Amino acid sequence: MTTALTIVSLLPELLGTNGDAANARVLAQRSRWAGIDAHVVDVRTVDDLPERADAVVIGSGSDSDLVTARDILATMTGHLRTWTTEGVPVLAVGTGWELLSWGIELADGSVIEGLGIVAGRAVPLAARATDDVIVATKHGRLVGFENHARGYVGAEASPLGRVESGTGNGGGLEGLVMGNLVGTHLHGPVLARNPGLADHLLRSALARLGRAYTPGAHTVAVDEIARAARNPIAVRLGLTAE
Amino acid sequence: MLYAPAILLGRVVRILARWRKPGGGSAVPGLVVNRVAPGFLPRTLNSFPGGLIIVTGSSGKSTTTKMLVAALRAHGTDVFTNQSTANISQGLTSALLERVNLNGRIAADMAVLEMDEGHGALISGSLAPRVVALTNVMVDQIDRFHDSDMVAAMLAKIAARATGTVVVNADDGYLADLAAGLGAGVSVARYGVSAEVLAANPRGLGYSATAHDRLPAESGMLLTHIDGRNATIAIAGQDYPVGLPSRGTHYAVDALTALATARAALGDRFDPRVAAEAISTIPPVFGRGEIVTVRGQQVEFVLVQNPASFQLNVDSLEPGTEQILIAIGSDVRDPSYFWPVNTSVLGRVLIASGSKAPDIALQLAYDDVIVERVEPDLGQALDDFLALPKPAAGLKTIIFSADSMRRTRAHLGLASNKEGQE
Ligand SMILES: [Zn+2]
Numbered sequence: 001m002t003t004a005l006t007i008v009s010l011l012p013e014l015l016g017t018n019g020d021a022a023n024a025r026v027l028a029q030r031s032r033w034a035g036i037d038a039h040v041v042d043v044r045t046v047d048d049l050p051e052r053a054d055a056v057v058i059g060s061g062s063d064s065d066l067v068t069a070r071d072i073l074a075t076m077t078g079h080l081r082t083w084t085t086e087g088v089p090v091l092a093v094g095t096g097w098e099l100l101s102w103g104i105e106l107a108d109g110s111v112i113e114g115l116g117i118v119a120g121r122a123v124p125l126a127a128r129a130t131d132d133v134i135v136a137t138k139h140g141r142l143v144g145f146e147n148h149a150r151g152y153v154g155a156e157a158s159p160l161g162r163v164e165s166g167t168g169n170g171g172g173l174e175g176l177v178m179g180n181l182v183g184t185h186l187h188g189p190v191l192a193r194n195p196g197l198a199d200h201l202l203r204s205a206l207a208r209l210g211r212a213y214t215p216g217a218h219t220v221a222v223d224e225i226a227r228a229a230r231n232p233i234a235v236r237l238g239l240t241a242e
Numbered sequence: 243m244l245y246a247p248a249i250l251l252g253r254v255v256r257i258l259a260r261w262r263k264p265g266g267g268s269a270v271p272g273l274v275v276n277r278v279a280p281g282f283l284p285r286t287l288n289s290f291p292g293g294l295i296i297v298t299g300s301s302g303k304s305t306t307t308k309m310l311v312a313a314l315r316a317h318g319t320d321v322f323t324n325q326s327t328a329n330i331s332q333g334l335t336s337a338l339l340e341r342v343n344l345n346g347r348i349a350a351d352m353a354v355l356e357m358d359e360g361h362g363a364l365i366s367g368s369l370a371p372r373v374v375a376l377t378n379v380m381v382d383q384i385d386r387f388h389d390s391d392m393v394a395a396m397l398a399k400i401a402a403r404a405t406g407t408v409v410v411n412a413d414d415g416y417l418a419d420l421a422a423g424l425g426a427g428v429s430v431a432r433y434g435v436s437a438e439v440l441a442a443n444p445r446g447l448g449y450s451a452t453a454h455d456r457l458p459a460e461s462g463m464l465l466t467h468i469d470g471r472n473a474t475i476a477i478a479g480q481d482y483p484v485g486l487p488s489r490g491t492h493y494a495v496d497a498l499t500a501l502a503t504a505r506a507a508l509g510d511r512f513d514p515r516v517a518a519e520a521i522s523t524i525p526p527v528f529g530r531g532e533i534v535t536v537r538g539q540q541v542e543f544v545l546v547q548n549p550a551s552f553q554l555n556v557d558s559l560e561p562g563t564e565q566i567l568i569a570i571g572s573d574v575r576d577p578s579y580f581w582p583v584n585t586s587v588l589g590r591v592l593i594a595s596g597s598k599a600p601d602i603a604l605q606l607a608y609d610d611v612i613v614e615r616v617e618p619d620l621g622q623a624l625d626d627f628l629a630l631p632k633p634a635a636g637l638k639t640i641i642f643s644a645d646s647m648r649r650t651r652a653h654l655g656l657a658s659n660k661e662g663q664e
Contacts (some may be wrong), residue, residue, distance in 0.1 A: 019581030145576040188578020229600035
């Protein structure tokens with residue numbers, strides 16, 4: 001066996017409220033099922049950062065932890081900037097994505113500065129968005145759950161996709177793509193429910209190592225379960241099953 | 243006699259509601275009385291000579307309340323209590339109407355109420371509880387409460403109404419902060435687990451934030467040991483054995499909370515031995531590890547309501563249990579929040595069922611649990627599961643969410659039992 005994939009899970013407790021940190025486990029399992037060993041490295045301080053990363057996952061947390069989380073992430077800005085520039089795939093969900101942006105506008109008008117790694121900023125929505133959300137993307141239809149009080153401006157030129165049901169960034173688009181970084185409001189195990197996006201990230205990670213990715217037999221069976229989880233939501237929201 | 247007309251009106255409405263819909267309409271009299279006499283509910287609740295005791299928090303309220311009532315009654319205290327209902331002010335007013343005399347009083351020494359943190363924060367403004375007991379802050383019902391900060395703020399609002407004592411879980415980081423911010427007029431009674439008990443739960447106790455330090459023995463009541471259904475609680479330097487309604491550290495913490503609250507409520511009258519013995523008589527609750535004989539098969543029912551209870555229940559299953567059915571229903575609006583739970587210990591699940599069957603099956607699959615079958619039709623799943631021969635190891639075990647529990651009960655014709663809900 002050649003070198004195992006290293007998947008970094010940033011602040012898994014502070015930024016893992018909705019189960020978002022599970023996305024690191026999803027990438028690692030899909031990699032193992034394809035016969036490629038993988039490890040998840042939980043990173044809580046800058047000292048936990050591994051030498052190299054093959055993929056990075058960051059999730060969503062409580063608003064009261066925004067400054068705490070930002071201050072910890074700020075100590076890692078150099079690493080994160082290098083990795084994103086080098087094309088390491090990054091999945092950033094909810095507040096984790098917002099903290100990588102230029103900044104977060106709060107409802108009271110104050111602003112929390114972000115790390116400035118991705119373009120755009122988070123701005124208050126007229127009303128909290130708490131519902132199923134469906135997005136058409138080039139990695140297939142994404143079905144997930146959103147629960148956020150802020151939208152996102154500045155990603156209009158490179159969104160993840162078009163909202164078919166739900167709120168997303170506001171204005172009909174959802175998410176952000178910058179190189180191999182994907183920002184999204186779809187919280188929880190978005191990669192388990194939407195294997196198209198998971199495999200896009202995994203393929204990008206392996207391509208950097210000059211390796212190909214072929215989903216394992218177990219992956220195919222598990223992805224059928226994911227399809228069975230997605231379809232009833234799509235049908236209930238007036239879309240066709242797939 | 244201020245409320246006599248409203249009380250009489252409420253009783254008439256109650257009779258009419260039952261006449262129209264036998265067995266139903268229980269919240270309607272409360273709705274009517276709250277409309278014509280909005281002061282009735284707080285005035286009645288504030289009128290008990292021994293005061294009002296409120297139990298609230300994310301998890302464990304229901305079991306703690308039952309244990310507390312048993313402990314108080316064992317001391318000869320006449321207690322009014324009621325079950326938590328969806329609409330607390332109407333349900334509570336209706337329950338009070340059953341017992342109240344025309345002077346708006348109930349012949350009891352104390353009232354003990356379990357309050358949902360959301361509804362409690364809404365109605366607590368007019369209440370003056372003598373004791374408020376806070377269990378914990380957990381991520382629960384995300385679509386309703388958004389996050390732990392919001393839950394902690396609601397609990398702080400209820401705690402601020404206490405006139406005597408606020409009883410707090412010292413292991414819960416949010417509650418430790420909350421207690422530090424209380425006014426000088428109230429006292430704080432703390433309880434917590436020992437370092438040994440915490441170490442025996444490597445995944446923690448499920449609180450959104452766990453306090454860094456354990457409570458010193460001299461600063462409150464301590465859970466010092468737990469082994470299956472037997473717990474040891476240290477009170478003022480003395481160890482007391484407590485029997486639990488089911489396996490699991492969370493039940494021991496419920497018993498601890500009930501003991502600490504009973505002491506706050508009874509003061510000098512509190513006898514730890516009497517209270518511990520009374521708590522030990524609490525029967526198992528349906529869906530909390532209770533074993534029931536169904537269609538000639540012994541079945542253990544396990545209710546999961548939030549990530550913490552899911553993790554604790556999965557971890558406390560008999561090792562090697564070979565027949566497991568897991569059913570998650572539409573009450574779990576967004577199954578994402580279960581994903582921090584590590585389900586790998588289950589090993590193999592025969593059937594995943596309920597309307598969220600594919601979602602739970604997906605999580606199990608990523609935890610390397612073998613899922614033999616995904617069958618969203620719960621009735622079909624139950625019939626097939628119960629038809630299997632008796633397992634060689636462990637009991638047939640059904641793990642379900644609250645909605646799937648109700649459907650399971652209906653399908654199997656088990657007696658309706660509201661006690662399993664929280
Ligand atoms: Zn919130």
